[in-house]
Amino acid sequence: MHLLEPRAQPSQLLRWTAPLIAIVATLLAGSVLFWALGKPPLASFEVFFIQPLASSYGWSELLIKACPLILIAQGLAIGFKARIYNIGAEGQLIVGALFGGGVAIYMEGSASAWVIPAMVVAGALGGALWGALPALLKTRFNAEETLTTLMLAYVANFILSYMVNGPWRDPEGMNFPQSIMFADNALFGILLDGSRVNTSIFITLFAVLAFWLFNARSFLAYQLEVGGLAPAAARYAGFSAKGTVWFSLVISGLTAGLAGVGEVAGPVGQLNLNISPGYGFAAIIVAYLGRLHPLGIVLAGSLMALIYLGGEAAQVSLQMPAAITGIFQGMLLFFLLGADAFIDNRLRRPQLSAARG
Amino acid sequence: MPSSITACVARNCPLPEDNAMLEHLLPVFAGTLAAATPLIFAGLGELVSERSGVINLGVEGMMLIGAIAGFAVAAETGYGAVTGLPAGALAGAAAAMIFAFFALSLAANQAACGLALTIFGIGLSAFIGQHYVSYSLPGLQPIAIPLLSEIPLLGPIFFKQDWVVYLSFIAFAGVAWTLAKTRLGLLLKAVGESPEAAHAIGYPVLGIRYGAVAFGGAMAGIAGAYLSTVYTPLWVQNMSAGRGWIAVALVVFATWKPSRLLLGAYLFGAVTILQFHAQGLGISVPVQFLAALPYLATIVVLVVISRDRRLLQLNLPASLGKPFLP
Numbered sequence: 001m002h003l004l005e006p007r008a009q010p011s012q013l014l015r016w017t018a019p020l021i022a023i024v025a026t027l028l029a030g031s032v033l034f035w036a037l038g039k040p041p042l043a044s045f046e047v048f049f050i051q052p053l054a055s056s057y058g059w060s061e062l063l064i065k066a067c068p069l070i071l072i073a074q075g076l077a078i079g080f081k082a083r084i085y086n087i088g089a090e091g092q093l094i095v096g097a098l099f100g101g102g103v104a105i106y107m108e109g110s111a112s113a114w115v116i117p118a119m120v121v122a123g124a125l126g127g128a129l130w131g132a133l134p135a136l137l138k139t140r141f142n143a144e145e146t147l148t149t150l151m152l153a154y155v156a157n158f159i160l161s162y163m164v165n166g167p168w169r170d171p172e173g174m175n176f177p178q179s180i181m182f183a184d185n186a187l188f189g190i191l192l193d194g195s196r197v198n199t200s201i202f203i204t205l206f207a208v209l210a211f212w213l214f215n216a217r218s219f220l221a222y223q224l225e226v227g228g229l230a231p232a233a234a235r236y237a238g239f240s241a242k243g244t245v246w247f248s249l250v251i252s253g254l255t256a257g258l259a260g261v262g263e264v265a266g267p268v269g270q271l272n273l274n275i276s277p278g279y280g281f282a283a284i285i286v287a288y289l290g291r292l293h294p295l296g297i298v299l300a301g302s303l304m305a306l307i308y309l310g311g312e313a314a315q316v317s318l319q320m321p322a323a324i325t326g327i328f329q330g331m332l333l334f335f336l337l338g339a340d341a342f343i344d345n346r347l348r349r350p351q352l353s354a355a356r357g
Numbered sequence: 358m359p360s361s362i363t364a365c366v367a368r369n370c371p372l373p374e375d376n377a378m379l380e381h382l383l384p385v386f387a388g389t390l391a392a393a394t395p396l397i398f399a400g401l402g403e404l405v406s407e408r409s410g411v412i413n414l415g416v417e418g419m420m421l422i423g424a425i426a427g428f429a430v431a432a433e434t435g436y437g438a439v440t441g442l443p444a445g446a447l448a449g450a451a452a453a454m455i456f457a458f459f460a461l462s463l464a465a466n467q468a469a470c471g472l473a474l475t476i477f478g479i480g481l482s483a484f485i486g487q488h489y490v491s492y493s494l495p496g497l498q499p500i501a502i503p504l505l506s507e508i509p510l511l512g513p514i515f516f517k518q519d520w521v522v523y524l525s526f527i528a529f530a531g532v533a534w535t536l537a538k539t540r541l542g543l544l545l546k547a548v549g550e551s552p553e554a555a556h557a558i559g560y561p562v563l564g565i566r567y568g569a570v571a572f573g574g575a576m577a578g579i580a581g582a583y584l585s586t587v588y589t590p591l592w593v594q595n596m597s598a599g600r601g602w603i604a605v606a607l608v609v610f611a612t613w614k615p616s617r618l619l620l621g622a623y624l625f626g627a628v629t630i631l632q633f634h635a636q637g638l639g640i641s642v643p644v645q646f647l648a649a650l651p652y653l654a655t656i657v658v659l660v661v662i663s664r665d666r667r668l669l670q671l672n673l674p675a676s677l678g679k680p681f682l683p
Contacts, residue, residue: 002563002683003462085468137656142663146414146468147606147655154599154652162645281476288469321487323594326480330418333473334459341463345682 004345014343019289019296022336023303029331039318047317048310058309060195064267065308067204068093068259068276070301072283074211075255077292079248081221083228086249088134088149089256090280091156092127096257097264098160099126101271104186104264105168105179115186119261120203127257128250130156135249139242145249153280164271178272188266200262207255212294224248256280277308278326285333304329381637385630386514390522391588393626395420395580395597397525399604400611400618401532402576407608408536409569410549410676414471415456417601418478419574420581423449425482425489427582428592432492438521441494441586442579449578450571452478457570461563464680475601483594494590497521521583528576533615545569549674552681562681577601599652606655610662612672621658628654 014021027045034044052058072089079086086092100123107115133152137143164177173180188198215221227234227244235241263275286304290297311325399416406413413419426448431441452474460470497519506516536542544565547555552562584596603625611618631640632647640647663669 004464004682006682087472137660141660142666143656143659144609144663147602147609147659150602151599151606151652151655151659155649158645158649158652162643165645166643284472285476321484323480323483323487326476327484328480330473330475330477330480333469333476334455337465337469337473338459338463341459341465345464 002348004341005348007344007346010344011342014339016291018339018343019291019300019336021339022289022332025335025339026328026332029335030328033327037320039320044314044318047313049306051317052306052309052313057195060192060197061309062302062305063201064196065305066298066301067201068262068279069283069286069304070298071204071207071259071262072252072256072280073286073290073297073301074207074294075252076283077287077290077294077297078211078214078221078224079252080287081228081292082224082244082248084245084248085146086131086134086149086252087146087284088130088151088153088280089252089283090276090278091149091153092130092253092256093260093263093276093280094153094156094160095130096123096127096253096260097271097275098156098163098260099123099257100261101179101182101264102168104182105271107186108180108183111185113185115183116188116265119186119265120258123257123261124254125257127260128254130257131249131251131253132246135246138245138249145245149249160271160275161273164273168271170270176272179270181270182265186265187269188262196267198266200266203258203262207258208294208298215294220247256283277322282308282329285329285336288333289336307332381634383510383513385627385634385638387517388630388633389623389626390514390518391626392629393622394522394525395583395588395600396604396607396622396625397529397619398580398583399577399601400607400622401528401615402573402580403604404608404611404613404615404618405532405536405545405576406569406573407677408549408613408674409545409566410552410674410679410681411457411460411566411570412467412471412678413453413456413460413474413570413573414468414605415452415474415478415601416471416573416577416604417597417599418475419449419452419577420584420597420601421478421482421595422452423578423581424585424596425486425581425592426578428489428492428494428585429485431494431582431586432489437494437590438497438582438586441582442521445578445582445586446575447578449581450575452578453570453574454567456574457567460680461566461570464682467678467680479595486592486594489592490594492592494586496590497587519587521587529615529619536615546674549676552676556681556683562683566681577604580604603651603655606659609669610658612662612668613674614672624658625651625654 031041031045034041052062072093076086076089100119103119103122104115107118130152134145134148137148138145161177164179168179170178170180188200191197191199223234223239224244226237227239227241231241259279260275264271268275282304286297286300289303290300307328308325311322314320314324315322399420403413403416423445427441427445430444431437434440456470456474459465460467499517499519502516506512536545544560548560548562548565556562581597585592589596607618607621607625610621628651631650632644635647
């Protein structure tokens, strides 16, 4: 059962090729899955991964799905570097959407050009607030952020459900749990005719640039990384552990909140119970797959968006449920973690080590 | 509790029949046990896994895989929970083995592997479950245990339940006894405290951890199958609704002790069941607020328990979450 032994030097080659290995392994396992389900593997494969990119509309949809994933993952990566594991970005997304959507609902009928900026600010605040709560619980009471962020995600979902079933329910919505459709000035402008691509992509573009600069240039990023790798050294250098917790969780909450606004004031256009197909959770995989690097995350986010698109295509053409997306996401994370194991270890060679005694 | 009831219990007299409060409270208490049962199974499983030094955050995923496997087998065989529970246990253990391969054999990050298992399990269960969306199962009738069920107050609460609830008592006793009194329990704790030492003496550390993780998976699978074949005998996507995560939090609350886990599970069972009886008890708040209570309670409980670092450190398995490569 002992498969591995430590390498003398971590493999730099594997550090960067592990994501590719994971992708290939996921594709192979996916083919086996299709075959096991009685669907022709090659044809299914084409439906899942090739067809969505065969049209310009497909590419625009890829962009729509990749943006929130990349945005959230940029924020999460900050925390992951410092070993602060926010796994409740889904909740922060929802609260961001609620805050932003709330502005749209209360400013209904106003012709102001400031509605969208106000929504963006509100959404960022909402997400940051939902991220600040676990930061408070962690720094003040030592409560694990993995569980508190996740529990707060469930709570956020119930708040959303209450608001769209109660105070914010559209009186003309045929009793569906949904808010009014937002007015035009509460929606991001469409950039490309005939697609759903909207101006919210500039938020993601700006974030990628900002996080890239932050990582490459700032001393704070260095502090975060040291704090994650060697907490004792960080304390000795006088870096604040509490500051790291607050910064990580508030920033990742903020980006998730922005992604939430991007969804409700973008493709969704209202508050309802389906504002996110699990972007907050998928972004965790995106952050890891992108090696916590701002540009790596752009690539990983695009791949994850393709998996979402493939899932939708499989629903239409192969009569598979949308849940196939989750299966692929889980496999991808497993294979990535598995491939990563070989950065610091290699396969054990039993005879050799036995001979050396 | 009203003093007249406690007085009655003390004097063993028949309870007044017109006691309206009691009429409302009895089903609440009885329901609490059923609501706590999946938490007891999943929590005990995770407790054993963590005692061996492995933190498996995939409980939610294993529960869902157990839930759909149990439901499918119960529906196909027509024998209900009798076949559904073992099927759930097998499926949960099988799912746990995927986690174990990556987290133990490849020594990958345990928290991330658990998360992968949860994402995978949510997807897989929904995928298989699409065939069973409109099915429903007969469920289980409560079995009154002779004599015991006639104890006033406690009898109807504890001993007029379905057989899986009794099974949860047995599982608790079995785990508590094994951990406290047996060689196997000692070995398990040794591997969780100091895998290096256990390895040096010649014990198969990975083998024991594989076993503990498999046990955790089987218990999570039973918990899921209980939900889908007994508790609400129909298949709903994501029907475990975060109970797997609450079970993980319960293990922290329990400071890795089975008896505290049992207590915590009943506490959460009571909070969960409150929403179904809120109206009868004269509580009028939005349903969503009541439904959010178990999750809020989890946060409160985590905060309360984590404040006392010493208490946590005292019982925390020393090598929890750290991979072991001999």
